[in-house]
Amino acid sequence: MSDVIIGTGKGTAVGAPQPDPNTPRVNYLNVSHTLSSWLLTKDHKRIAMLYLFSISIFFAVGGAAAGMVRAELMFPRGSLLQSEGYNRMFTAHGVIMIFFFLLVAIPAVFGNFLIPLMIGARDLAFPRLNLLSWYLYMIAGTLGVTAMLFGGVDVGWTFYTPLSSMYSNGQVTIAILAAFLAGFSSIATAVNFIATIHKMRAPGMTWDKLPLYVWGHYATSVIIILGTPVVAMTLLLVVLERTFGIGFFSPELGGDPVLFQHMFWFYSHPAVYIMILPGFSVISEIIACFSRKKIFGYHFVAYSSMAIAGLGFLVWGHHMYVSSQSMYQGTVFSLLSFLVAIPSAVKVFNWCATMYKGSVWLASPMIYAISFLGLFVIGGLTGMYLAAMATDVHLTATYFIVAHFHYVMVGGTVTAFMGALHFWWPKMTGKMYPENIARYNALIVFIGFNLTFLPQFVAGYLGMPRRYHYYPAEYQPWMILSTTGSTVLGFGMIVPVFYLLWSLKKGKDAGPNPWGAKGLEWETESPPDPHNFHHIPVVTAPVYDYDAEAEERELQGEN
Amino acid sequence: MGNSWLTFQPEKASSFAGQVDALFYVITALTIFFTAAVGITILILVNKYKRGKKADRSNPVHDHQLIEAIWTFTPLVMALAIFVWSTNMYIHMRTMPKHSYEAYVIGKQWMWHIQHPNGIRENNELTVPAGQPVKLTMISQDVIHAFYVPAFRSQYHVVPGRYTSMWFTPTKPGSYHIFCNMLCGTQHSEMVGKVNVLSPKDFAAWLDKSGNRFTETPKTLAQAGEQLFNDMRCGTCHGVENTERGPSLHNLLGSTRVFTNGATQVADEDYLRESMIDPFARITKGYSNTMPVYVYKKQINEEQIRNIIEYIKSLGTTKPASSQPAPAGLR
Amino acid sequence: MKNFHAEHHIQSFGFYFKTFVLLAILMVATIVAAQIPDWFPGTAHFLKETMVGSILMNTIALGIASAKVYLVVSNFMGVKFADNVTKMYALTGFVWVTLMGIMFIDYWTRPWEEVKGWENKAPGAMPRGSASGDDEFGNVGKQQEIRPYQQ
């Protein structure tokens, strides 16, 4: 602690000089190579890489299930799958993508990797707990995928009672236990983040200087610790009802099926924010860096995350306008749902305003960030149709909903995930990927995405129900368009696997700060040392200390 | 549905359709406007302030309270306007009309069973008259279903254990999709049907021909209920007058029941149903639990319960003394 | 950063013991309160059969429980002496009260909603051919207007 290193963001690596230039620098990747050094690691960066590897696999499985569903829907009475198989496919797609990809993708990979680096800590507060959360996640994922691919679960990811508790024959119990374990994995991560963010910040790193990325993850963690136990317990009650015939939710046994929906959505609506808030936080970082500007209205963006986290708990009933809940409660929920839209709108406007008088560099992460803005605006605004009760009566549980939440979840979270992957890949691996291919691929993803999901808005408005295996022929044109788009989207998702793996072997060395970004994580080497910082930095510079004008002067002077 | 290959608009066949569509288009206009505004702003900014391009970048703004306030409150006001509009409409859609043609819907895996009050039964088809409100009282026999008619912009869940209701006024004779819109098991996507909207004249004719389906004279639900009532000898205890074994069922509906614990409840259809399948859930004051519960429970199905309720209804109703504590103006 | 030890100075034996004694008294109080209707049959009717008595008894039982919770959280768990962050998280635990409150809005207000079926004297409810005119609510005209099969 005697040596004080100032985190000023000069773009130079802070580190002890290497005694011998011929021996490669020790970093977290090459510090040891044994399998056990990976499987028993307590280093947050290695755990992040473990997560990256595992979520990629689950994403591929979930994506394959989606591919089956879309292929089946090319024809009104498709014959690729039986109805039972079809139901199992979309359930597998939903459960895997939500519980094993979206809920964990950004927090567990990039949150784990970056939060200690960004706040100037050596590691997360509880490294062993962190490793435990990965194991819980892997057990849950393996169990869930096995149950769904080999046993079959056909109740949808929502597990509505009494279908899930009394009537379905599939491996619902195992799938629920998997979701339960996955819940505990994310609780462990969230507890870790909260303790880390509160107590492990480097000297000088006040809440005002905290990157918006960290703010977003803090809000997410609060939602996780408040919401996840509720759904875990609720699902456990479903298992009890299923196994022992205990009537918590089944009307035949004296229970109330709508109670399940209340408790399920009490978590599962905030879960949407668990998925999208980390996406927001990634976008804040990318836009600030590639506009060379401090985020416009830093405090508004930070507090809007907390507002979303708070209000997000009070709107679950908008999933239940037609579920026979009381009309009066529906009214309350509708009002609150409109209110929760406002903080998100404020964020979008602030991001746009950030580019004003900036120096916009259209690198591949920035292209993902911009397409995020476009897609999220559509996703967010179409939420208004569903917050409004009168239109929701017509649109709920149709393809309109499907399109809406895919715009938020895929257009939002997955795009942000891709942006984050491209932005921090050089930091995580020390290598640069082929930038041009990445940029064109970002465009392909954007086009494929819109082609997939815009037609679904129309199909939904026309009244096509979701989760339909056989459907009336008049919806076929929209389904064909959508399937075509999904092919393009799938292609756009596979290409990065190749060029990112290629970059590991052949990519150029990235150097500590290839993007010229600010923030403590860019002041470490790429890849960072096992213990992140040789000395805990003392932060004096303000957050996002960019100067677009000076940088442009330098850049244009050189030309 | 229209015959054109690409349609952008579902058919409008109920009085709600026009209203919902108006709201839908207003939100659509807002969505397109804001999406375009954000998109064009981004394109302009990206183009103007592209890296390496000469532009005025002096004095960048990082905070501006007024601008933040403007773009917080403008969407807020718009959102609240839409909220008021849509909520008004929704309350209208959820307030059952006093006078309507009433049909009963029973959902079961994977079919719709529909009973008309005069005894006509239909499977996966619902025949209703155009131009008058139609109220559906719905219940499920197993899992949750949703009764959804896109052309009417109407949808409501059909829940086991409890009656739910929805209403609409069909405006255009024709035949429209019924979808089950809540995942209900393997053949969920085949739990579909048709609403046949007939002109009042055709509907009267249809009723006269007993729906063209039954050769024998259909019993009304109440008559069917009466028969069941007699078969099961309910009248032994539940006669015209209260006996010591059981209360009379005459003028039962709508009367305020006082229970052994002192709680009270206006007897509604849900209460009647509960009393049939679970007589001891709430015992009326002055009586004890003597109803042979194991005889009746599980022996009558939803259809028969419905019939008995109709029979009890035909025995007379009481207008609730002090109406429900609903806020004024909503009725 | 504040000194952590300063916030967690060691409490005296007496402090903890007093808290325990208080808790024990409250426990006895809640048991006694619950048994009153059985021990004093005169009160049984009021406390068991009337709405006011029921609310009173429930309030007493849960009120005493809340007081005990307060004592344990503040004195035994040390929230009284903890930093603000800990206090904040201790309070966050009570979010589930809102969960229950908001859920109960649904169950409380459900009965307000429906216009009951029996008020809705449907035309088809009558046996065909016996179309008597008015119902007991005197809605003769309207009803006849919408009766399709009288045309």
Place this chain on the structure above:
Amino acid sequence: MAHVADSHGHGHKPEGVFEQYEDLHQQQSTYVLGMWSFLVTEVMFFGVMFMSYLLYRWKYQDMFYQIHHDLSWQLGGLNTANLLFSSFAVVMAVRCAQLKQNGSVLKWLGVVQLCAFGFLAIKAIEYKAKYDHGHLMLIPGNNFQWHDTAIPAGIGKLFYSLYFAMTGLHGVHVVIGILIFGVMMLLYAKKSHLVQNDYIPLELCGLYWHFVDLVWIFLYPLFYLIPK
């Protein structure tokens, strides 16, 4: 990993401070906060059950009132006193740990263990009574039998489902408590360096145990003392 820390001049940290922390204060306050946020999740976890309980209690108030007479408020009260005293013993143990009185810590922890086992023993008596009381099978499951004609079997089952689910989950927490206090006793008996300089591990276990106590404080009036 030690050489990494050494080479950067952090060898002077006191024993028992993990490498990610600067000093003992930071470590202690971080652990306490972590424990509190975990307790928040526990509250929400039990919250679901309390919600179900309150809803069905509200719906079937009379019958729940009648069934609750099957439960013995005396045994429940005994257990309440038991848990309250164990909570007191825990704070005393933590206090002795703060004062570094190793022997007294062990003594108080022994008291805690006694209380915890006593709690489970009483619980077992109660469960046993439910199992064979009047030849009823009251443990919800496929063998559930209900011969009380005054109350529908469904409601009886619902009450006992909630009773067993809630007290069972609480009982699981008590068992976990016994385990972690067992580990603590072992550490203090062996004078492990993990607990010699740092009373926080014991304090965390204490927080957990108080939480278990809190749950019971609500369970007792809700199940054993239900007012009508």
